[in-house]
Amino acid sequence: MHCPYCNDPDSKVTDSRTVENGIRRRRECIQCGLRFTTYERVQRTALLLAKRDGRREEFNRDKLTAGIVKACAKRPVSFREIEKIVEDIETELSGLGHAEIRSTILGQMVMDRLGRLDRVAYVRYASVYRDFQDIESFEQVVKDLRDSTEQLSLMEGTHPLRTQGRMGRRRGVVATPPQDSSSQGQTGGDQK
DSSP states (O other), X not given: OOOTTTOOSOEEEEEEEEETTEEEEEEEETTTOOEEEEEEOOOOOOOEEEOTTSOEEEOOHHHHHHHHHHHTTTSSOOHHHHHHHXXXXXXXXXHTTOSEEEHHHXXXXXXXXXXXXXXXXXXXXXXXXXXXXXXXXXXXXXXXXXXXXXXXXXXXXXOTTOOBOGGGOBTTOOOOOOOOGGGSOTTXXXXX
Protein backbone atom coordinates (compact mmCIF):
# COMPACT_ATOMS: atom_id res chain seq x y z
CA MET A 1 0.00 0.00 0.00
CA HIS A 2 1.55 3.32 -1.08
CA CYS A 3 1.57 6.21 1.38
CA PRO A 4 -0.75 9.00 0.15
CA TYR A 5 1.72 11.62 1.49
CA CYS A 6 5.17 10.49 0.31
CA ASN A 7 4.17 7.60 -2.02
CA ASP A 8 6.52 5.16 -0.25
CA PRO A 9 5.37 1.54 -0.73
CA ASP A 10 6.15 0.41 2.83
CA SER A 11 3.67 0.84 5.67
CA LYS A 12 2.69 -1.06 8.78
CA VAL A 13 -0.79 -1.76 10.11
CA THR A 14 -1.38 -0.18 13.53
CA ASP A 15 -5.06 -1.09 13.97
CA SER A 16 -7.68 -3.27 12.21
CA ARG A 17 -11.42 -3.20 12.80
CA THR A 18 -14.35 -4.89 11.19
CA VAL A 19 -16.85 -2.41 9.76
CA GLU A 20 -20.24 -3.04 8.17
CA ASN A 21 -19.03 -3.85 4.69
CA GLY A 22 -15.39 -4.84 5.18
CA ILE A 23 -12.29 -4.11 7.26
CA ARG A 24 -10.88 -0.73 8.27
CA ARG A 25 -7.11 -0.57 8.73
CA ARG A 26 -5.03 2.27 10.21
CA ARG A 27 -1.58 2.30 8.65
CA GLU A 28 1.63 4.14 9.40
CA CYS A 29 4.14 4.95 6.69
CA ILE A 30 7.63 3.59 7.43
CA GLN A 31 9.30 6.46 5.52
CA CYS A 32 7.49 9.63 6.73
CA GLY A 33 5.68 8.30 9.83
CA LEU A 34 2.28 9.75 8.87
CA ARG A 35 -0.87 7.67 9.34
CA PHE A 36 -3.68 6.93 6.91
CA THR A 37 -6.72 4.69 6.70
CA THR A 38 -7.55 2.00 4.16
CA TYR A 39 -10.68 -0.10 3.73
CA GLU A 40 -10.92 -3.65 2.46
CA ARG A 41 -14.08 -5.08 0.96
CA VAL A 42 -14.75 -8.53 -0.44
CA GLN A 43 -14.36 -8.49 -4.20
CA ARG A 44 -17.38 -10.13 -5.69
CA THR A 45 -17.29 -11.79 -9.08
CA ALA A 46 -17.69 -9.42 -12.00
CA LEU A 47 -21.33 -8.76 -12.76
CA LEU A 48 -22.35 -7.56 -16.21
CA LEU A 49 -25.33 -5.33 -16.89
CA ALA A 50 -27.17 -5.85 -20.16
CA LYS A 51 -28.22 -2.38 -21.32
CA ARG A 52 -31.38 -1.64 -23.29
CA ASP A 53 -29.37 -0.90 -26.44
CA GLY A 54 -27.65 -4.31 -26.29
CA ARG A 55 -24.34 -3.17 -24.82
CA ARG A 56 -22.76 -5.00 -21.91
CA GLU A 57 -21.21 -3.04 -19.07
CA GLU A 58 -19.60 -4.14 -15.82
CA PHE A 59 -21.63 -3.30 -12.71
CA ASN A 60 -20.17 -0.16 -11.15
CA ARG A 61 -21.02 0.47 -7.51
CA ASP A 62 -19.75 4.07 -7.67
CA LYS A 63 -21.92 4.85 -10.69
CA LEU A 64 -24.99 3.46 -8.90
CA THR A 65 -24.19 5.49 -5.78
CA ALA A 66 -23.73 8.67 -7.84
CA GLY A 67 -27.12 8.20 -9.53
CA ILE A 68 -28.91 7.75 -6.21
CA VAL A 69 -27.05 10.72 -4.68
CA LYS A 70 -28.25 12.93 -7.57
CA ALA A 71 -31.83 11.77 -7.10
CA CYS A 72 -31.63 12.52 -3.36
CA ALA A 73 -29.97 15.94 -3.74
CA LYS A 74 -31.40 18.52 -1.31
CA ARG A 75 -33.66 15.90 0.25
CA PRO A 76 -33.65 14.79 3.91
CA VAL A 77 -31.80 11.58 3.05
CA SER A 78 -28.50 10.78 4.73
CA PHE A 79 -25.53 9.39 2.85
CA ARG A 80 -25.70 6.39 5.19
CA GLU A 81 -29.20 5.60 3.89
CA ILE A 82 -27.90 5.82 0.32
CA GLU A 83 -24.98 3.51 1.15
CA LYS A 84 -27.45 1.05 2.71
CA ILE A 85 -29.54 1.03 -0.49
CA VAL A 86 -26.44 0.39 -2.62
CA GLU A 87 -25.23 -2.36 -0.27
CA ASP A 88 -28.66 -4.05 -0.29
CA ILE A 89 -28.88 -3.91 -4.08
CA GLU A 90 -25.35 -5.24 -4.52
CA THR A 91 -26.09 -8.12 -2.13
CA GLU A 92 -29.37 -8.90 -3.88
CA LEU A 93 -27.73 -8.85 -7.32
CA SER A 94 -24.99 -11.21 -6.12
CA GLY A 95 -27.62 -13.46 -4.56
CA LEU A 96 -29.38 -13.88 -7.89
CA GLY A 97 -26.47 -16.06 -9.02
CA HIS A 98 -26.33 -14.72 -12.57
CA ALA A 99 -23.24 -13.40 -14.30
CA GLU A 100 -25.38 -11.00 -16.31
CA ILE A 101 -28.35 -8.91 -15.17
CA ARG A 102 -30.63 -6.73 -17.28
CA SER A 103 -30.25 -3.06 -16.38
CA THR A 104 -34.04 -2.81 -16.08
CA ILE A 105 -33.89 -5.15 -13.06
CA LEU A 106 -31.29 -2.91 -11.41
CA GLY A 107 -33.34 0.20 -12.17
CA GLN A 108 -36.47 -1.35 -10.68
CA MET A 109 -34.56 -2.32 -7.51
CA VAL A 110 -33.44 1.29 -7.09
CA MET A 111 -36.94 2.66 -7.73
CA ASP A 112 -38.52 0.23 -5.25
CA ARG A 113 -36.17 1.36 -2.49
CA LEU A 114 -36.41 5.07 -3.32
CA GLY A 115 -40.19 4.82 -3.38
CA ARG A 116 -40.11 3.71 0.24
CA LEU A 117 -37.40 6.19 1.25
CA ASP A 118 -38.33 9.50 -0.41
CA ARG A 119 -41.05 10.18 -2.99
CA VAL A 120 -39.32 13.18 -4.58
CA ALA A 121 -36.10 11.20 -5.03
CA TYR A 122 -38.17 8.40 -6.54
CA VAL A 123 -39.73 10.73 -9.13
CA ARG A 124 -36.33 12.27 -9.95
CA TYR A 125 -34.76 8.86 -10.49
CA ALA A 126 -37.75 7.62 -12.49
CA SER A 127 -37.61 10.66 -14.77
CA VAL A 128 -34.04 9.82 -15.79
CA TYR A 129 -34.38 6.03 -15.69
CA ARG A 130 -37.56 5.88 -17.74
CA ASP A 131 -36.50 8.73 -20.06
CA PHE A 132 -39.94 10.34 -20.27
CA GLN A 133 -40.84 11.60 -23.72
CA ASP A 134 -44.10 13.31 -22.76
CA ILE A 135 -45.87 14.76 -19.74
CA GLU A 136 -48.48 11.99 -19.67
CA SER A 137 -45.95 9.26 -18.87
CA PHE A 138 -44.49 11.45 -16.10
CA GLU A 139 -47.98 12.06 -14.68
CA GLN A 140 -48.62 8.30 -14.74
CA VAL A 141 -45.55 7.64 -12.58
CA VAL A 142 -46.68 10.25 -10.04
CA LYS A 143 -50.21 8.77 -10.05
CA ASP A 144 -48.83 5.25 -9.54
CA LEU A 145 -46.68 6.48 -6.66
CA ARG A 146 -49.65 8.25 -5.06
CA ASP A 147 -51.84 5.15 -5.45
CA SER A 148 -49.22 2.84 -3.93
CA THR A 149 -48.71 5.25 -1.01
CA GLU A 150 -52.45 5.38 -0.35
CA GLN A 151 -52.65 1.57 -0.46
CA LEU A 152 -49.77 1.25 1.99
CA SER A 153 -51.33 3.83 4.31
CA LEU A 154 -54.67 2.04 4.28
CA MET A 155 -53.00 -1.29 5.03
CA GLU A 156 -51.23 0.31 7.99
CA GLY A 157 -54.52 1.70 9.31
CA THR A 158 -53.86 5.36 8.61
CA HIS A 159 -55.59 7.54 6.09
CA PRO A 160 -53.19 9.24 3.64
CA LEU A 161 -55.18 12.48 3.61
CA ARG A 162 -55.07 12.80 7.40
CA THR A 163 -51.41 13.56 7.73
CA GLN A 164 -50.17 15.31 10.80
CA GLY A 165 -49.22 18.96 10.36
CA ARG A 166 -47.43 21.23 12.79
CA MET A 167 -48.45 21.21 16.40
CA GLY A 168 -49.97 17.73 16.00
CA ARG A 169 -53.12 19.01 14.31
CA ARG A 170 -54.64 17.43 11.26
CA ARG A 171 -54.67 19.48 8.10
CA GLY A 172 -58.11 20.51 7.00
CA VAL A 173 -59.61 20.21 10.48
CA VAL A 174 -60.85 23.47 11.95
CA ALA A 175 -60.49 23.78 15.68
CA THR A 176 -63.43 25.32 17.51
CA PRO A 177 -62.82 27.37 20.63
CA PRO A 178 -64.06 25.88 23.89
CA GLN A 179 -67.38 27.20 25.13
CA ASP A 180 -67.68 28.57 28.60
CA SER A 181 -70.60 27.59 30.82
CA SER A 182 -72.41 30.90 30.30
CA SER A 183 -72.65 30.41 26.55
CA GLN A 184 -74.53 27.10 26.74
CA GLY A 185 -78.08 26.98 25.48
CA GLN A 186 -81.14 28.30 27.31
CA THR A 187 -82.25 24.81 28.27
CA GLY A 188 -79.21 24.31 30.47
CA GLY A 189 -78.41 20.94 28.85
CA ASP A 190 -75.32 19.93 26.96
CA GLN A 191 -75.28 20.89 23.33
CA LYS A 192 -74.08 18.44 20.71
